Amino acid sequence: MEWFTAPEYWQGRLIFQRGLAVIYALAFLAAALQFRALLGERGMLPIPRYLARTPFRRSPSLFQLRYSDRFYAGIAWFGAVLAAAVALGLADLVPLWAAMALWFALWALYLSIVNVGQTWYSFGWESLLLEAGFLAIFLGNDTVAPPLLVLFAARWLLFRVEFGAGLIKMRGDRCWRDLTCLYYHHETQPMPGPLSWFFHHLPPPLHRVEVAANHVAQLIVPFGLFAPQPVASVAAVIIIVTQLWLVLSGNFAWLNWVTLLLATTAVSAYPVLPDAPAVAEPPGWFLGAVIAFVATVVVLSYWPVRNLLSARQAMNASFDPLHLVNTYGAFGSITRVRQEIVLEGTDATHLGPDTVWREYEFKGKPGDPKYLPRQWAPYHLRLDWLMWFAALSPAYARSWALPLVTRLLDNDPDTLRLLRHCPFPGAPPNYVRARLYEYHFSTPAELFRERIWWRRTLIGEFLPPLSHPHLDRHRE
Known part of the structure; x- marks a missing residue:
């Protein structure tokens, strides 16, 4: 045959x-x-x-x-x-x-x-x-x-x-x-x-x-x-x-x-x-x-x-x-500027100009400018990928952004396992917010001088500071 x-x-x-x-x-x-x-x-x-x-x-x-x-x-x-x-x-x-x-x-x-x-x-x-x-x-x-x-x-x-x-x-x-x-x-x-x-x-x-x-x-x-x-x-x-x-x-x-x-x-x-x-x-x-x-x-x-x-x-x-x-087919269009959502929390009970906010770090997506991106493929980090899409348009995160914040406010162990670093290992934060940054790769001179892989500039607010009372009112 x-x-x-x-x-x-x-x-x-x-x-x-x-x-x-x-x-x-x-x-x-x-x-x-x-x-x-x-x-x-x-x-x-x-x-x-x-x-x-x-x-x-x-x-x-x-x-x-x-x-x-x-x-x-x-x-x-x-x-x-x-x-x-x-x-x-x-x-x-x-x-x-x-x-x-x-x-x-x-x-x-x-x-x-x-x-x-x-x-x-x-x-x-x-x-x-x-x-x-x-x-x-x-x-x-x-x-x-x-x-x-x-x-x-x-x-x-x-x-x-x-x-x-x-x-x-x-x-x-x-x-x-x-x-x-x-x-x-x-x-x-x-x-x-x-x-x-x-x-x-x-x-x-x-x-x-x-x-x-x-x-x-x-x-x-x-x-x-x-x-x-x-x-x-x-x-x-x-x-x-x-x-x-x-x-x-x-x-x-x-x-x-x-x-x-x-x-x-x-x-x-x-x-x-x-x-x-x-x-x-x-x-x-x-x-x-x-x-x-x-x-x-x-x-x-x-x-x-x-x-x-x-x-x-x-x-x-x-x-x-x-x-x-x-x-199949991908990248029919290319974004010219990288935007990233950075999640932050605070254990302060009252917010003000002096409130100290601490960042959550993801395993794959850029965050800390000093952190060299890692090789993850062919393994797939699903939350990290959706965070990139959410930075392009909040519509991508409409169904899961607030549930994510809720779980961070609870220090949910399953959610924290998706992250590289949680800044609140002992007790959960009182507030969580999300800020939008513009990211660019550092120049060779910046890498040599400052040991940074990225430089970033704050664009504005992606999510305002949220606590459980805020989320409860939103659900109502």
Whole structure:
């Protein structure tokens, strides 16, 4: 059955599936460690409240059957353990049907989390992980050679990720067309990494080269994925290199890593890995399942293709509640100035000009100018990311800003675990406020002289000083 299988891609399948299982494990780990403050029964956006107004058909999830914080934690931790086992090779030690069941379980469990995650799970890489995870079900395991049709489905997904991102840039901000967007992007991206300061200070001509190379990688190279070898492998390697460049320059959760892993399936040979093991002919039921899956992808691709061709292209949209075939694209517009929300508290009982306010520090988002940004991706800090969006517009925080303040006024342990530093370890503050600052990377001279990575200027008030009586009146 030579038309159906492609043994020469066994190594690419191995890298893709093992790597994707690692991403699954990190996604489940993040869900387990962060959900109580964000989504739990006493969280900022409680899942039970969401389920009460959302039917199953709009948001299929195991939690539609029942919800408790203990059940959610059990699902998240079980998913993390199962994904770790698959990453270590469990799916290659069991029969084909069992391997497919393992991958289906990972997809179904994470879908259940995403579909009740509300604002905290509104990122394009959630759909990307689910779509790639569903595709992994039909790639098989060591008992069969990789199905050629599914490998092409993986390339089609990779094409949509890259080409969609390229199109939305060319249709969006003018700075992408005049090659100047990276004058700003490294500084204003949602969560800079430890090397972002250095990328920002590259000479302007190199920034223009970065943008031009990005356009080539996203608008031209993806077409090479469908060319004969070795052209497809060359295209995939170019995409892998550009994704690693993005990994070094910022924190974008697992977006770059899943994109990179998809590209590994288009490379036909990895000299450092062993050759493919001897395999049997794929069973007829597997052939039928693969054909049905690919037919579904073809049918559901109508909406992403229509979106790609539209002058009003939407970015990161899912067209069905199962997230099977989605559309992708990010950073159609670039912010020129970075604004950050800084949360502060005080234990003073009366406020005045001499009141001492102390800052809360987040793990990922910029705060203290002397603190070097850390590398968090592919792990995802959900509150930190939403704080960046809230600084762009208070509308992004309308549903969770006051619940966050309430939990800080209570010194809620689950919420404080989301932070790097709480200035009130003993007793909770009496007041919490939020101020808006403009942030810029320091110059090399400022870094050398003052040991600061950022310099910031106060813009004004984001939230006035709030205490429990203020919040109680607001709720009334």
